[in-house]
Amino acid sequence: MREYLICIDSDGCAIDSMDIKHKKCFGPCMIKEWGLEQWQDDILNRWNEINLYSSTRGINRFIALERILSEADKKYTAIHGLDAFSKWCREANALSNDELKKMVYTNQIFLKALSWSEAVNAKIEEISNEICPFKEVEAALKYIHQKADVAIVSSANPKAVDDEWTRFGLMKYVDFVMAQDKGSKKECITKLLAMGYKKEKTLMIGDALGDEKAAKSNNISFYPIVTGKENESWKAFYTEVFDAFAEGRFPVEYQEKVLAEFHNAFGI
Ligand SMILES: [Mg+2]
Known part of the structure; x- marks a missing residue:
């Protein structure tokens, strides 16, 4: 671990x-x-x-x-x-x-x-066969997985998640799969934290407000993948944000900036 x-x-x-x-x-x-x-x-x-x-x-x-x-x-x-x-x-x-x-x-x-x-x-x-990962995702996972455990936290059905991540060769970067059968996203994060991860060393990446909410209610950081700018979001995560986070600094101003852009995309 x-x-x-x-x-x-x-x-x-x-x-x-x-x-x-x-x-x-x-x-x-x-x-x-x-x-x-x-x-x-x-x-x-x-x-x-x-x-x-x-x-x-x-x-x-x-x-x-x-x-x-x-x-x-x-x-x-x-x-x-x-x-x-x-x-x-x-x-x-x-x-x-x-x-x-x-x-x-x-x-x-x-x-x-x-x-x-x-x-x-x-x-x-x-x-x-019409579904594929965003193109920056594999590079991001590869980078993240050198230093961090990776958990899929999804409200989709577990078979679909498993099939997709396996088919795209992404499962080798994954330590836990927490899908619909393991409870809500909030509950899945709570279960992961109960395994011993510290809240300040756990972060959720998501594309929906529900993901942000699940992270916030567990008091962990949230990083948004902005709809329509998914590759830019992923690239920024593994080239800038992840190291900052892993060094214990994820600047508040930066968090506010990305969250504002994320909320704007939903008109809020
Ligand atoms: Mg989603």
Whole structure:
């Protein structure tokens, strides 16, 4: 175990996969599962807004599903079982396919949500050759891993994360994989810290506000990968920021500057 730990989100941060997964997999599979074709342009726009272009970018798939189904229920057509699904989203131990499977006999909506989630996973496998890491990521991982342990902290399903990082030869730089099955990002970081890493020597890299929040609630540093400027962000991390951090100085002014740019990208 090394002294430093760098936690890295996967989708949209290390892997250039967010747009394609949402536009070709999550959204269209949801329209199909709930038969919402009649309103699909508006609903898909809202799906992309929630998952790609606003402060909720990167949220768990089931939370996003609950939001979009609630909107559809109010605006277009009754969604049966929505209350039960909303309750599950608030109360389940982990929002994952495995947890969903425990609920399928209680209400049909759980079966539909599971069927959607599995269809999404299958579709992601189908389009997997269109997904690749941002080009500066491997150089960054190689550099970071000389001095720090690396953990993937992701709300995606563990198989997709494992498949992608393995396929791109990035797994050799990774010490821990903490995906959807291990809890929320906040909980994953808490679990990693419990292994003995010091908070001041742990940093989270992410592309969404949820990543920043997960880092802040664990009192660790956060470094943003800015949407649309991903390669610049990665390059700056391994050529400037990481050494500063590892030497115990990650200048406050620098942190403020990158965070302001990150928040601007979401219009906040
Ligand atoms: Mg992300």
